[in-house]
Amino acid sequence: MPFGTRDAKQLYGIDAWGNDYFDVNAKGHLTVHPLRDARSVDVHDLLGRLKRRKVRFPFVLRFPQMLGARVNEIFDAFDHAIREFGYPQAYRGVFPIKVNQLEPVVADLVRAGRDRGMGLEAGSKAELTVALQHDIASDSLIVCNGYKDEAYVRLALRGRTLGRNVVLIAEKPQEIDLIASVAERMGIEPRIGVRIRLRTRGSGKWERSSGPSAKFGFTTQELLDAIDTLKRYDMLDALCMIHFHAGSQITQIKRIKNAVKEGARIYAKMQAEGCHLEYLNVGGGLGVDYDGSHSSYEASMNYSVQEYANDVVYAVQEICDAENVPPPTLVSESGRALVAYHSMLVCEVKSQNAETRNGKLIVPADAHESVVELFEIWKGMTRKNHREYLHDAEEMRDEILDSFQLGYLSLRDRALTERLMRRIGNQALKYAKAERFVPEEFEQLERRLVTKYIANFSVFQSIPDSWALDQLFPVVPIHRLDERPTVEATLCDVTCDSDGEIDRFVDLRDVKDSLPLHELDDGESYYVAVLMIGAYQDVLGDYHNLFGRVDEAHVVLTKSGQPRVIHASRGDEAQDVLRLFGHDPDAMVEALREHVDDEVKARRMSRANARRALAEYKAALADYTYLDFD
Numbered sequence: 001m002p003f004g005t006r007d008a009k010q011l012y013g014i015d016a017w018g019n020d021y022f023d024v025n026a027k028g029h030l031t032v033h034p035l036r037d038a039r040s041v042d043v044h045d046l047l048g049r050l051k052r053r054k055v056r057f058p059f060v061l062r063f064p065q066m067l068g069a070r071v072n073e074i075f076d077a078f079d080h081a082i083r084e085f086g087y088p089q090a091y092r093g094v095f096p097i098k099v100n101q102l103e104p105v106v107a108d109l110v111r112a113g114r115d116r117g118m119g120l121e122a123g124s125k126a127e128l129t130v131a132l133q134h135d136i137a138s139d140s141l142i143v144c145n146g147y148k149d150e151a152y153v154r155l156a157l158r159g160r161t162l163g164r165n166v167v168l169i170a171e172k173p174q175e176i177d178l179i180a181s182v183a184e185r186m187g188i189e190p191r192i193g194v195r196i197r198l199r200t201r202g203s204g205k206w207e208r209s210s211g212p213s214a215k216f217g218f219t220t221q222e223l224l225d226a227i228d229t230l231k232r233y234d235m236l237d238a239l240c241m242i243h244f245h246a247g248s249q250i251t252q253i254k255r256i257k258n259a260v261k262e263g264a265r266i267y268a269k270m271q272a273e274g275c276h277l278e279y280l281n282v283g284g285g286l287g288v289d290y291d292g293s294h295s296s297y298e299a300s301m302n303y304s305v306q307e308y309a310n311d312v313v314y315a316v317q318e319i320c321d322a323e324n325v326p327p328p329t330l331v332s333e334s335g336r337a338l339v340a341y342h343s344m345l346v347c348e349v350k351s352q353n354a355e356t357r358n359g360k361l362i363v364p365a366d367a368h369e370s371v372v373e374l375f376e377i378w379k380g381m382t383r384k385n386h387r388e389y390l391h392d393a394e395e396m397r398d399e400i401l402d403s404f405q406l407g408y409l410s411l412r413d414r415a416l417t418e419r420l421m422r423r424i425g426n427q428a429l430k431y432a433k434a435e436r437f438v439p440e441e442f443e444q445l446e447r448r449l450v451t452k453y454i455a456n457f458s459v460f461q462s463i464p465d466s467w468a469l470d471q472l473f474p475v476v477p478i479h480r481l482d483e484r485p486t487v488e489a490t491l492c493d494v495t496c497d498s499d500g501e502i503d504r505f506v507d508l509r510d511v512k513d514s515l516p517l518h519e520l521d522d523g524e525s526y527y528v529a530v531l532m533i534g535a536y537q538d539v540l541g542d543y544h545n546l547f548g549r550v551d552e553a554h555v556v557l558t559k560s561g562q563p564r565v566i567h568a569s570r571g572d573e574a575q576d577v578l579r580l581f582g583h584d585p586d587a588m589v590e591a592l593r594e595h596v597d598d599e600v601k602a603r604r605m606s607r608a609n610a611r612r613a614l615a616e617y618k619a620a621l622a623d624y625t626y627l628d629f630d
């Protein structure tokens with residue numbers, strides 16, 4: 001059966017998780033649709049342009065227009081729900097800076113969100129310094145979360161004098177006193193919010209972020225005490241926001257609804273206690289459907305953005321009506337959902353283990369008789385006898401390897417045995433998979449036989465959550481998508497860590513242990529992309545083996561629909577990363593120079609060799625930390 005681009009889209013699930021941002025064109029290349037319309041960027045066709053701009057593999061591609069498209073998707077959903085239900089207040093989103101602190105990402109979001117009233121959320125003093133200097137609308141919010149000291153509070157209050165709508169969220173009771181006393185001393189009227197502790201838990205990987213044992217938030221008694229404290233300072237009217245956050249990547253809409261209902265009820269009851277609250281902030285947690293299954297699996301979500309917005313608006317409206325209190329302006333702090341789609345990592349795949357190649361396998365006449373027998377088993381395997389023959393082969397292999405251990409066989413016999421066993425395993429697996437029922441031993445066999453492709457990247461630096469949390473990201477070749485992939489593979493990175501491997505892949509019904517990829521052509525480069533890495537991955541990475549930040553390019557579509565690279569930046573040089581860990585590259589060069597001088601003086605080294613060694617060493621310090629396959 002021929003294999004077409006439609007098959008590739010189905011195989012990788014591109015339509016399922018792509019959310020209309022990704023597609024495959026007639027050339028069999030992955031395309032990106034940053035504006036979610038017909039205009040697209042052919043990722044493979046970009047490679048030449050990127051090379052001219054000296055962008056090296058691996059690199060991150062960013063699509064700034066996609067950030068704007070996501071801002072619109074989410075704001076449109078809330079605006080639509082507000083209109084539909086006749087909700088009397090507005091929606092105000094804030095972007096939590098911690099989800100991606102990169103300057104261009106925050107700046108692009110601020111630009112895209114300005115007309116929509118989008119603000120920023122800071123979780124620390126440093127993040128607040130970022131938020132305060134951005135040109136956001138004066139009534140857009142700057143929400144300050146995270147534990148606070150006096151300096152944090154002072155900076156936030158200064159923000160009020162700069163005309164910014166800064167709200168300080170108290171995470172624990174002592175912060176109410178802190179905020180009130182600092183505000184009194186500075187003579188600045190604060191705007192205060194309180195983070196409440198919900199009974200409702202989130203769902204998915206981060207469900208412990210809420211619920212009774214969460215790290216943050218006020219209990220009900222603490223909430224009442226806070227009201228009393230503020231009354232004492234004569235600052236009750238400063239209390240303007242109720243905030244909760246039920247965790248990231250909430251997979252079930254039911255949990256969201258429950259959390260919003262609980263939060264809205266507390267909002268309403270606080271109004272009844274004499275508070276004049278203005279905002280209800282439902283936190284983050286809006287999910288991203290990484291595997292496209294639309295399910296409540298941790299890599300997915302069983303609802304749409306519109307359903308989310310509808311449920312938030314409806315639940316708050318219903319409770320405020322029932323309690324007869326004025327409905328609040330709605331705030332959410334979606335981070336992941338805003339930025340996840342906008343970036344991808346593109347890396348070059350170089351090698352696969354030699355024994356996995358399907359070249360000719362010849363058993364020479366002088367091979368050991370057991371090896372010849374193994375060869376006969378392979379030749380004689382049929383659909384009917386495959387299981388029995390596999391068992392025979394495994395027994396034979398154990399005998400052969402024992403004999404090798406005792407010194408009776410050559411290295412060549414051992415090599416042939418290993419290669420034959422791979423062929424036999426693959427053959428048996430093929431027959432087994434054609435049966436209706438696949439015995440468990442074949443599932444294990446399949447795992448053992450998976451081909452390991454080596455790709456030029458570091459899991460730890462570029463997709464840390466894949467390693468730390470087993471988070472799934474879609475992985476797709478960026479070309480040859482009109483060609484049937486014939487190899488089941490995992491992707492190993494270039495670090496020296498056996499955890500540096502992607503061996504779990506998205507699937508509509510399951511999590512796959514391997515990814516169908518194409519046989520590598522000698523001399524032809526093969527490229528894969530890890531998609532939807534825009535949330536959290538840019539900031540959590542570490543420098544395992546001193547592999548550093550990667551090169552980057554930002555790509556937009558012009559008015560005429562042509563892709564344009566508007567920005568390219570260089571990743572870390574070895575010396576940049578070394579400095580991070582206290583090494584001094586200049587001193588390192590000096591130390592080597594002294595050593596080389598001594599060697600020359602002692603006539604163990606020629607002057608020319610000394611010069612060459614030093615030059616090479618300096619070049620290595622100024623080099624990109626990843627491999628150069630060209």
Ligand SMILES: *Cc1c(COP(=O)(O)O)cnc(C)c1O
Nearest residue numbers: 245248249284285333334335336
């Ligand atoms: C991390 C965080 C967010 C962002 O959550 P997402 O799931 O990325 O939307 C929002 N609010 C608070 C308080 C957070 O800690």
